[in-house]
Amino acid sequence: MTPAAPPPLPEREQIALLEPFEGLGLRDIRVVATLQQAQAAATALLAAGVAGFDTESKPTFAKNEVSGGPHVVQFATLREAWIFQLHHTECRETLAALLASTALAKVGFGLSTDLSLIRQRLGVDPRAVFDIDTEFRRRGYRKSVGVKTAVALVFNRRFVKSRKATTSNWANRQLTDAQIRYAANDAYAAMRVFDALELTVPNAF
Template identity: 75%
Template sequence: MKNTLPPLPEREDIAQLEPFEGLGLDAIRVVATAQDAADAEAALRASRVVGFDTESKPTFAKNEVSGGPHVLQFATRDQAWLFQLHRSEFHDTLAALLGSAELVKAGFGLASDLSLIRQRFGIEPQGVLDLDSEFRRRGYRRSVGVKTAVALVFERRFVKSRKATTSNWANRQLTDAQLRYAANDAYAAIRVFDALGLDAST
């Protein structure tokens, strides 16, 4: 089987591809009320599988500690919800989602995200699927991140703004660029999950 794997696209190849179409602002919800949190939890649990990622304020000084994660994002196949961690009133909802083994949370390169979540919430996340590990299981030896995965399975270029990557995710008011960036990291993960033929029992 390993000999029949399509080769991973190189950076130069990816640059030539048409952009991946992500979620627009109208499909992105920032959880701001108790009703928002309840709606998000209900929709996410109903989906059974969601894309998942986190964002943390970047650190630039040698011994600076991030204090993250500052944003947790979940995406279904048509919508995304962003939880800002300064809103402590939603932490119980987040802990329930993170601790649910019945809700599969698929993402890329989640080791550091999960470490920060353990520190922040004092819980062990359940039902987490790192898609990089799935690609390795299928025979790929190199790490496969979201850009490479999207190029491989959709022949599309996943655009990640460096400005958004290094922006302050601890800000109370996120910019439109931050909203799109965070939501589509999670959205791309659920789309790749589906394209790989995986299901909630994986």
């Protein structure tokens, strides 16, 4: 018996008509700037066991320009998010430990470039990473499913990604409120989709 085809992916025009997805507000987002804050974030994340995960890098516009990213690494549970800025060197060891830890499953969308940049910049090989797109492929979708399409498919909501924030300077020492919300909710939306699909991360990493 042939398996039933999955529901069709929503088109961009259909997504544009949906009600917006409600993300985290600034009060639920922690910008990690000190070793103490980094350790508190690690404690909370390891207790959760799984977190939405993403990175942001300063965009490049010239042909041979190198971004030097990632400049921001973010994690989110179902209730709050943490943003690590890599210019805070005192936080890097804790961040690297989180990335390498198999006690924290890190879930997101389209993570291959993020992982490559992390290896280059931090010299750590991230472990316990799960790209949610692989689950959509397992369910029969041939096209890659990103966070915007996944949010529309799972929640019937429109995930708003500001192009201005996307192309902003993520290497800035002081992030704007818009950047903070953008980064946190990239990770948060992935966590919400992972949770709604009732997924578990494979044991072998």
